[in-house]
Amino acid sequence: MFSSSLAELITENKPLAPFCWLKIGGNARFFAAPSTLDQLCQLCTEATQAGLPIRVIGGGSNLLVRAAGVDGLVLHLTGELAEVKTQGNTLSAGGGAPLHDAVSQAAAAGLAGLEEFAGIPGSVGGAVVSNSGVTNDDIGSRVKRVHVVHRSGEPAVMERDQLQFGFRRSNLEDLILAEVEMDLSSGDSAELTRRLQATWIGKRATQPPTDARVAQAFIEPSGSSIADLLDAAGMRTAAEGEVAMSSQFPGYLMVNENADAEQVLALTSRIMRAVEVQSGIQLQPQLKIW
Ligand SMILES: Cc1cc2nc3c(=O)[nH]c(=O)nc-3n(C[C@H](O)[C@H](O)[C@H](O)COP(=O)(O)OP(=O)(O)OC[C@H]3O[C@@H](n4cnc5c(N)ncnc54)[C@H](O)[C@@H]3O)c2cc1C
Missing domain, CATH: 3.30.43.10 (Uridine Diphospho-n-acetylenolpyruvylglucosamine Reductase, domain 2)
Incomplete structure (x- = not known):
């Protein structure tokens, strides 16, 4: 083959x-x-x-x-496809680089703009393709150029004006992101590292431990709190087989050893239906399904 x-x-x-x-x-x-x-x-x-x-x-x-x-x-x-480098105010990261490497290397190099993404798990490629972020801010706004590969095997460079980022989505979803260049501003390295650590600590308090088998089930709906929506629909601790919504961390689902993908899908569909009936809001699933 x-x-x-x-x-x-x-x-x-x-x-x-x-x-x-x-x-x-x-x-x-x-x-x-x-x-x-x-x-x-x-x-x-x-x-x-x-x-x-x-x-x-x-x-x-x-x-x-x-x-x-x-x-x-x-x-x-x-x-090479997972390395992070800085030059001047530009940070270049391979699509496979852990996001936390990009965040911490930017702060260490005195480059401001990524500290607030501390604690978001995953890779730079995954974050940019899904335009990951925090409330009212996302990583796409930092991107100035991407190096992609089409599924045909053809490499290409896309400049800022060719990129479209929406809420937790982008026009890169059919491409393979090999490298991302971000435009950052200058800052004081020690201060940026302090901000990064504070963000990280805050985030850790609101999400399950990193060794847990968890996922963010839904995209945070704009203007509503996921916790309130789940509570109102009686779904805060809903469960299906070996999969359950976390009572401590609203919006996260947690799975046990014998869980399967069908249980995850059944639970998320049930919650989406219940929330829509109760609040009229259509939750969007966050997980990509293969
Ligand atoms: C505990 C926890 C906390 C989270 N907190 C946040 C948060 O605060 N904000 C937020 O936005 N999200 C959050 N998420 C969701 C998740 O971390 C992000 O969506 C993250 O950016 C996914 O990156 P990944 O590398 O893990 O992607 P993966 O899970 O590996 O893949 C997700 C999708 O991205 C695609 N992809 C990955 N790499 C590439 C690439 N190089 N080129 C093209 N496509 C690619 C995959 O094909 C797939 O479609 C959280 C998840 C968990 C479990």
Whole structure:
């Protein structure tokens, strides 16, 4: 299926659950962790020529993989595609770089603008594609240029005026994000590090521990509190099989060892219906489903 030059990069039937925060889901028929742009392009070219769908997994903090897994090629960006560099007021981060590396390296280099994203799990690629953020601010507003790869294997550069960011979405969702360049402003490194730590501590107090099997079930609806909506619909602690909404951290679902993706989907659908009936608000699911 793949040429001999790529063979050593490919693993067949790779379990995806260990890559996901929820730790559930099936296997990838083919899996590769490219470490250079050339490898990434070649993998995409050959997978597309073979008619295989291509997916990218970042930190797995916003992903629900069904038991059937992915009958295609799953990519996990590493090496050069996961590095963070700074030059002047520009921070360049590989799509596979952990977001917290970008946040902490920006502060250390005296670059302001990412501190408030401290504590958001996942990769830079996952954050930019989904335009992750906090109330009234998101990462897309910092992006000045992206280096992407089309599923055909063709690399491209997109400038700020070609990028569209909406609430937890962007026009990059069909592309593979190899590198992101962000425009930041100058600041005092010690002060930025203090702000970053304060944000991190605040965030940790409002979200489950990082070793828990959790996910943010819904996009925070604008103008309403998810906790209030769940309470009003009697869904604050709703459960389905081995999956339950967290009573302590509203909007987060937590799964037990024997949970499966269908239970997660059943619970989120039930909650969405109940909230709509009770409040007339259509919650949007946050998790990407494979
Ligand atoms: C405890 C907890 C707290 C959270 N807090 C927040 C928060 O405050 N704000 C917020 O916005 N979100 C939050 N989230 C949701 C999640 O962390 C973000 O959506 C995060 O940006 C997802 O990044 P990821 O790398 O984990 O993506 P993944 O889960 O790996 O993937 C999600 C989607 O992004 C795509 N993707 C990933 N990398 C790439 C790439 N390089 N190129 C193209 N597509 C890619 C995947 O294909 C998939 O469709 C939270 C989640 C948890 C579990």
